[in-house]
Amino acid sequence: EAGVAQSPRYKIIEKRQSVAFWCNPISGHATLYWYQQILGQGPKLLIQFQNNGVVDDSQLPKDRFSAERLKGVDSTLKIQPAKLEDSAVYLCASSHNTGELFFGEGSRLTVL
Amino acid sequence: GENVEQHPSTLSVQEGDSAVIKCTYSDSASNYFPWYKQELGKRPQLIIDIRSNVGEKKDQRIAVTLNKTAKHFSLHITETQPEDSAVYFCAASRNDYKLSFGAGTTVTVRA
Numbered sequence: 001e002a003g004v005a006q007s008p009r010y011k012i013i014e015k016r017q018s019v020a021f022w023c024n025p026i027s028g029h030a031t032l033y034w035y036q037q038i039l040g041q042g043p044k045l046l047i048q049f050q051n052n053g054v055v056d057d058s059q060l061p062k063d064r065f066s067a068e069r070l071k072g073v074d075s076t077l078k079i080q081p082a083k084l085e086d087s088a089v090y091l092c093a094s095s096h097n098t099g100e101l102f103f104g105e106g107s108r109l110t111v112l
Numbered sequence: 113g114e115n116v117e118q119h120p121s122t123l124s125v126q127e128g129d130s131a132v133i134k135c136t137y138s139d140s141a142s143n144y145f146p147w148y149k150q151e152l153g154k155r156p157q158l159i160i161d162i163r164s165n166v167g168e169k170k171d172q173r174i175a176v177t178l179n180k181t182a183k184h185f186s187l188h189i190t191e192t193q194p195e196d197s198a199v200y201f202c203a204a205s206r207n208d209y210k211l212s213f214g215a216g217t218t219v220t221v222r223a
Contacts, residue, residue, distance in 0.1 A: 033211075042118075042201050042213035043156065056210050058113070091155070099144050099208040103155040 002026065004104035006092050012110045018080035021107045025073070025094030031055075033101065034067055034077050035091040043091055049075065082111045114139040116204050118214030126222050131189040133217045135202035138183070142204040145178060145185045146211070150199045159200075160187070192221045 005024040013019050025032050030051050035043035046065065048055040052072035060067065064083070069075040079086055089108045093101040115138040125131045137145075146161035162169045162176045162185065169176050173192075178185040185204075189196055199218050205211040 035213075040216075042116075042203075042215045045210060045212065048210060095208070097208075099146065099161065099205075100158045101146075101148075101156075101211065103157070105155055 004092055004094055004102055006090075006104035006107050008107060009105060010108050010110075012112065013082055014112050015084055016081040018078065019082060019109060020079075021077045021090050021092075021109075023075045023077070023092030023104060025075075025092070026096075026102055029094035029096050029102070030072075031095045032069055032075050033093040033095075034075070035093065035103075037089045037091055037106070039088070046077070046090075079109075082109075084111050087111045114142055114204055114206070114210070114212040116202060116212050116214040118202050118217055120217060121215065122218045122220070124220045124222060125192050127193060128191055131187075131192055131196070131219055131221075133187045133200055133202065133219075134184060135186070135204075135214050136182075136184040137204040137212075139204070139206060140180075140183065141206045144205045144208055144211075145176070146203050147174075147176060147187050148201045148203065148213075150201065150216075152198075156201060189219075192219075194221050194223055197221045 032049045034046040037043045046060045047057040049069045067077045089106040091106045092104045118135045143164035148156040149159045150156040175188045199216045202214040
């Protein structure tokens with residue numbers, strides 16, 4: 001079974017630039033999550049989708065972050081404009097109905 | 113929202129000894145408590161989980177205990193081995209919704 005796919009794995013941008021991350025969940029997984037993991041901290045939930053609907057985005061900084069899952073499968077997370085404090089690993093995860101989250105390898109963002 | 117606190121932040125144990133990590137949660141309605149292991153540069157992976165209808169669960173050398181009254185749960189690793197060295201995260205959620213993670217515990221097993 002293929003795992004959660006994410007790209008790009010690494011991205012370096014300057015502050016005020018924009019960046020987009022892509023995620024393809026495990027086939028059949030209705031729930032998709034984007035987490036932000038700052039170095040030395042636990043993953044912080046940014047947004048949770050159920051199919052193509054948003055379940056929770058209360059911790060998403062909506063002035064600069066946006067995410068979509070238009071067809072209920074893959075998803076894109078965008079940051080525009082980026083700030084220095086956005087430097088982190090962006091983890092995508094998916095789940096079926098067991099509660100277990102399956103994480104992708106993550107996209108490491110460095111903002112200079 | 114849910115707030116999960118995890119202690120200690122680092123833990124060094126001699127190979128063969130036990131390791132214990134403790135977490136507390138704030139939302140009394142939380143009913144799902146998983147533990148994830150993240151090796152250096154790798155993705156987090158589920159190692160064990162417990163739901164609020166049980167007080168303890170074991171899987172070989174790892175076990176998790178839950179005290180709903182005190183709102184805390186713990187991970188116990190017995191007979192630690194070098195491959196147990198990793199960062200461990202506890203988490204909590206209500207009905208698998210909005211899983212909140214602790215800050216993590218870096219476990220180092222000394223040979």
